[in-house]
Amino acid sequence: MNAIEVENLSKFYGPARGIEDVSFSVKKGEIMGFLGPNGSGKTTTMRILTCFFPPTGGTARICGTDILNDSFSVRQKIGYLPENVPLYTDMPVFSYLNFFAEIKGIPARRKKSKVDEVIQRCELQSVSHRLIRKLSKGFRQRVGIAQALLNDPEVLILDEPTVGLDPKQIIDIRSLIKGLGGSQTVILSTHILPEVSMTCDRVIIMHQGKLIAVDTPADLTKRLQQTPKIILKAEGPTGDILRTIGTIEGITSIDRREPGSGKHGGFYEIETEENADLINEIAKSVYENSWKLKEIRPLDMTLEEIFIKIVTEEEGVNNR
Amino acid sequence: MSWYFIMKREVNSYFTSLTAYIVLFIFLVISGYFFYTNLTMFVMMVGSDVKLGLWQYTFQDMRRFMLLLLPLLTMRLFSEEKKLGTIELLYTHPIRDMAIIMGKYLACLLVLVVMLALTFLYPILLNIVFSIELGPLVTGYFGLFLLGTAFIACGVFVSSLTENQIVAAMITVGILILFWSIDWNEGIAGTKVMTILHQFSLFEHFYNFPRGVIDISDVVYYLSVSFFFLFLTLCSLESRQWRGKK
Numbered sequence: 415m416n417a418i419e420v421e422n423l424s425k426f427y428g429p430a431r432g433i434e435d436v437s438f439s440v441k442k443g444e445i446m447g448f449l450g451p452n453g454s455g456k457t458t459t460m461r462i463l464t465c466f467f468p469p470t471g472g473t474a475r476i477c478g479t480d481i482l483n484d485s486f487s488v489r490q491k492i493g494y495l496p497e498n499v500p501l502y503t504d505m506p507v508f509s510y511l512n513f514f515a516e517i518k519g520i521p522a523r524r525k526k527s528k529v530d531e532v533i534q535r536c537e538l539q540s541v542s543h544r545l546i547r548k549l550s551k552g553f554r555q556r557v558g559i560a561q562a563l564l565n566d567p568e569v570l571i572l573d574e575p576t577v578g579l580d581p582k583q584i585i586d587i588r589s590l591i592k593g594l595g596g597s598q599t600v601i602l603s604t605h606i607l608p609e610v611s612m613t614c615d616r617v618i619i620m621h622q623g624k625l626i627a628v629d630t631p632a633d634l635t636k637r638l639q640q641t642p643k644i645i646l647k648a649e650g651p652t653g654d655i656l657r658t659i660g661t662i663e664g665i666t667s668i669d670r671r672e673p674g675s676g677k678h679g680g681f682y683e684i685e686t687e688e689n690a691d692l693i694n695e696i697a698k699s700v701y702e703n704s705w706k707l708k709e710i711r712p713l714d715m716t717l718e719e720i721f722i723k724i725v726t727e728e729e730g731v732n733n734r
Numbered sequence: 735m736s737w738y739f740i741m742k743r744e745v746n747s748y749f750t751s752l753t754a755y756i757v758l759f760i761f762l763v764i765s766g767y768f769f770y771t772n773l774t775m776f777v778m779m780v781g782s783d784v785k786l787g788l789w790q791y792t793f794q795d796m797r798r799f800m801l802l803l804l805p806l807l808t809m810r811l812f813s814e815e816k817k818l819g820t821i822e823l824l825y826t827h828p829i830r831d832m833a834i835i836m837g838k839y840l841a842c843l844l845v846l847v848v849m850l851a852l853t854f855l856y857p858i859l860l861n862i863v864f865s866i867e868l869g870p871l872v873t874g875y876f877g878l879f880l881l882g883t884a885f886i887a888c889g890v891f892v893s894s895l896t897e898n899q900i901v902a903a904m905i906t907v908g909i910l911i912l913f914w915s916i917d918w919n920e921g922i923a924g925t926k927v928m929t930i931l932h933q934f935s936l937f938e939h940f941y942n943f944p945r946g947v948i949d950i951s952d953v954v955y956y957l958s959v960s961f962f963f964l965f966l967t968l969c970s971l972e973s974r975q976w977r978g979k980k
Contacts, residue, residue, distance in 0.1 A: 461822075465825070466822055466825050466826050466974070467974045467975070468975055486828055486830075489827055490828040492826070494823070494826045496819060496823065496826075498819060500818050500819030500820040500821075500822060501818070501820065502747070502820055503818065504751050505743075505746075505747075505750075513739060513742075514823075514827070516739040517736050517739050517824075517827050517828075518828065519736075519828060561823070
């Protein structure tokens with residue numbers, strides 16, 4: 415059974431679109447990443463799943479329970495870290511967690527051990543009696559995550575869990591999240607792309623309130639690299655370079671990206687047919703024509719480039 | 735049970751953040767001053783009824799001051815949560831809106847009870863030198879408490895509308911003063927309208943209590959005002975369910 419099933423979810427803020435017609439499902443134990451620029455609808459989707467507000471249309475089920483019909487039991491099954499980590503800053507860490515253990519309905523006899531457990535897990539022992547107001551950003555973030563973990567939620571929803579942390583803290587939080595996968599279903603949103611490939615099993619890419627891709631990070635990379643690219647940096651008469659290399663068999667297009675130093679040469683982006691390994695051919699051609707070869711390499715698309723590509727392609731479709 | 739946890743947290747918050755201490759301190763000082771001036775006045779005017787009159791005057795002074803002071807207690811209840819964003823945590827936890835409201839409302843009532851209880855020191859001190867009648871004193875305090883429940887319910891509601899605490903306090907004071915002064919202008923309203931307006935005046939229903947009279951209609955009035963505002967608060971919290979729908 416899927417832990418999360420989302421069907422045609424839409425949310426409008428008056429006439430403004432939050433999200434529109436979003437459908438996806440997350441398997442049990444999976445870590446799902448939400449990727450998208452700011453304002454793409456990640457937080458809106460999460461707020462609907464956590465029953466903060468209902469959708470305008472569509473519905474979703476968390477572990478088989480409908481968010482509209484039985485929001486109370488959905489709220490019992492989830493752990494949620496909202497964006498910007500809201501905290502009662504005038505409370506000490508321990509009392510804060512204690513309070514949330516209480517309103518999550520954890521029985522009094524298990525409360526203490528549960529709070530101690532999340533304090534251990536999020537490494538908050540050293541600050542457990544300090545006021546949250548006096549904690550650093552990293553510790554606050556961990557208090558927020560500890561709160562979300564208190565009731566051993568079946569589904570954990572984390573809205574930008576690593577924003578504003580230093581690199582060491584980011585690594586800590588990521589490994590904490592990775593450790594949760596398998597037993598708990600996790601949804602996390604981010605606009606930091608390497609984070610997704612590092613922590614998530616699958617990725618949802620959202621843009622302007624619409625879901626535009628769902629896949630594993632690896633497949634996403636593969637899918638978009640069907641036309642392999644080669645980057646060439648060479649010095650020589652531009653026209654000649656474009657003409658000569660353009661005629662090599664297997665090359666579908668060559669573009670000049672930016673001019674190099676002086677009149678001649680520059681960066682060229684070459685698209686080749688699938689599975690064609692033409693680096694040698696191109697290099698030979700450059701050498702035979704006595705142009706200066708500065709750099710030649712295959713272009714691996716980073717997730718960043720994929721993301722930008724998907725987003726711009728989608729925009730192209732909309733404008734047509 | 736969850737209302738109890740909310741209440742506990744709110745009471746803790748009042749007493750760790752100094753708000754409650756400051757409000758209690760100011761109330762004690764000012765009501766002590768009222769008590770003192772009223773007492774000296776009655777001592778100088780020999781022959782007047784100290785047993786009844788003194789408390790009537792003191793309670794009338796205290797309730798006016800409560801009108802200004804209680805909004806300072808209620809202003810943070812929802813506004814602060816909205817500002818901090820913690821309201822999102824409450825909404826996404828398995829807890830009913832009504833439990834959130836009741837927890838906060840009762841926490842504030844508890845501070846009110848402490849506030850009123852502390853002023854009980856004055857009659858005790860007076861009783862040492864001059865024996866006083868307990869009846870009107872107790873009913874007077876009961877009236878003040880009922881008045882306070884209505885003030886606080888109004889404050890809770892206004893606080894649920896805004897994330898700005900100062901705005902919440904000012905609007906609450908505004909509404910309370912309106913309810914207080916609603917039956918002041920007899921000349922314009924006319925007698926018929928006036929009898930209706932009298933029924934809506936927050937303070938009109940208070941006069942009986944310090945005289946030692948508990949009129950059930952007064953009690954019902956204050957309880958309905960509280961219910962009314964708490965109901966509005968519930969509507970205000972639940973508005974997130976239908977806001978933004980097409």
